[in-house]
Amino acid sequence: MKVSQLYIYPIKSLRPTSITEGILTPRGLQYDRRFMLLKVQPATDNSGSTTLKNMHVTRAPEMGLFQTDIEIPQGEDDRGKVIVSHHPPSQSSSAAPGSDAEVSSVNKLEIPLQPDVKNLKSFEVVMHQSPTTAYDMGAEYNEWFSACFGYPVVLAYMGDHWREVLGTLAPAKQKHRNGQWWQTWQDSLLSPSGLEKWIHPILIVSFFINAIYQTKSYIQNGMSPEAAKALLPAALAGVALVVYTITNKDDDNKQEHEDGISFADCAPYLVISETSVDDVSTRLPDGEEMDHTKFRPNIVVSGAETAFEEDFWTKLAVGSDRVSLLLTGNCVRCQSLNVDFATGRMGDGESGAVLKKLMKDRRVDSGAKFSPVFGRYSFLDHAGDGMSIRVGDEVVVQERGEERSAVDWPGLTN
Template sequence: MEDLYLSEIFIYPIKSLGGISVQQAEVEERGLRYDRRWMLVDKEGNFLTQRQHSQMALLQVTLQEDGLSVTHKQGLLEPIFVPCNEHTDKEVAVTIWDDVCTALEVSNEISKWFSDALQMPARLVLMPTTTQRLVDQKYAQQGEIVSFADGYPFLMIGQASLEDLNSRLKEPVPMNRFRPNFVFRGGTAFTEDTFVDFTISAIAFRVAKPCARCVVTTINQNTGEKAAEPLKTLSSYRRVNNKVMFGQNLVHAGAGVVKVGDKLAVQSWK
């Protein structure tokens, strides 16, 4: 079998906003450094997502030396800077799916900027290091924790899988529709479905479960517009138990740096 190697790495510092392509990233206990460490919530503390608010796709995050810069992709707002280590002492109980955990509001000023940007009440919160949000215990190996990601520290997709999908579409879609952390090249379409354990840069990863896809895949990440594809086509050949699967959720053990070009070495297969 041909070599498998990382071809792209993405982080999403603020949940459901535009992601960042990086050449290398640090693997920490909760996932990649900076990935989903911030989140937008409503007045009740429920997480905000592109699933209901597709305009969130228009807010792009970039990493600065000591914080995040957030801009509007259509230039409708002045950028705002979010310092990495600054926050209020105001604790907020936030809800992500079935999980409730403690977060810290960043600042009233920054929350107002996001409320104006999204034209609805929104607060930006940060996950403190004291918050221990557990991975679903049905799939966790050793009590792994996760950031504000939907449920797992990492999502991985093979480039061949996207190419297979695009061969079935009238108009191809980019990888950003699926919001992975890791993209790899090598192997055939959906090779990742057969992985059990593998390493990248001597860090051990394990496939937890396939990723069930939702309406976010139908949102153009440059315009915020929705369409039927690619979910319609995916549902015709990637449906399992009435869920559409594309990509694999991962858990891990260890820490270190992963880089584009690193070899992905599979230890065991399904």
């Protein structure tokens, strides 16, 4: 099997940017879903206050009218660009795609790919009970999007923040869920960073035992018990100082080492199979093909022998470096599959009934009995942090599950 397509979504729920090579990080492909849009809603009590509501293509199908591209930074002073183009239906229907008339009518916006946040207002964004801090990109960008949508919106940037992973999708939580807590402990102990972490508690315990032993020794050598015990708080104060130092160091580094995600709903990566997409296309009228970008994948794999065999994939090795992707859960689907990107509305006819078609035989997850499954949520093995993935890379299934996994988080899609 091979990697046939790679996609990042610079702005959540807008159409993706196709790339031929990407940098893998624990939070997803570099630059993926670092921005999102929120709708400004006035309060219902006529107080003049407003609230912000997260925007998703399911509830706002007009988001499908926006296409994205990126320019990667080329130096320390280059912040790169996200290039957003808006293709409203009137323009799409009045000019042939790619014609001079079509190109001239497209409304475009350039956004720094890595904004300077020091002068930006921060605020809390909560997605599915998983909060994070984000930055309001400001009037220039908010007004452009607001004009395109026809209602006020805010463009948010995540910066260096991240969100907690839902449920037990994160690999470490999977091991606890499956009764493999001992494996989590073993992995932590045997890894280079884990050995460093275990040195501290061992030293603390040794220090504590030594303090008790010395107190006993003083008593045996003739010191009164009262005088020996008086030395114990001083010894234990040293233990407390070491504990305090280590605890604060761990708090500072906690964010760096925990599994986390950006503005993606459930996991850093979504893997789908071309063979499965082809199966969906057979359910459409002759001449129609399923647009695989409606499944919102990051990694598309070609060459699978059978449709939906990825339901059982649990670990993939990608490329010559054998980077490991851990596939921990199914992606259960919603109405976003029915969006017509040309009109920015739910589709008509057969293409607007893809979700219903999948309902017939793809409700295969016991944790989401009323939603069809397509694709697998994935996490990067930490050893692959910073490595590259490329179109054409070989993909090998290293581990398969004997049974399908079951979701234990709200049924969500990217």
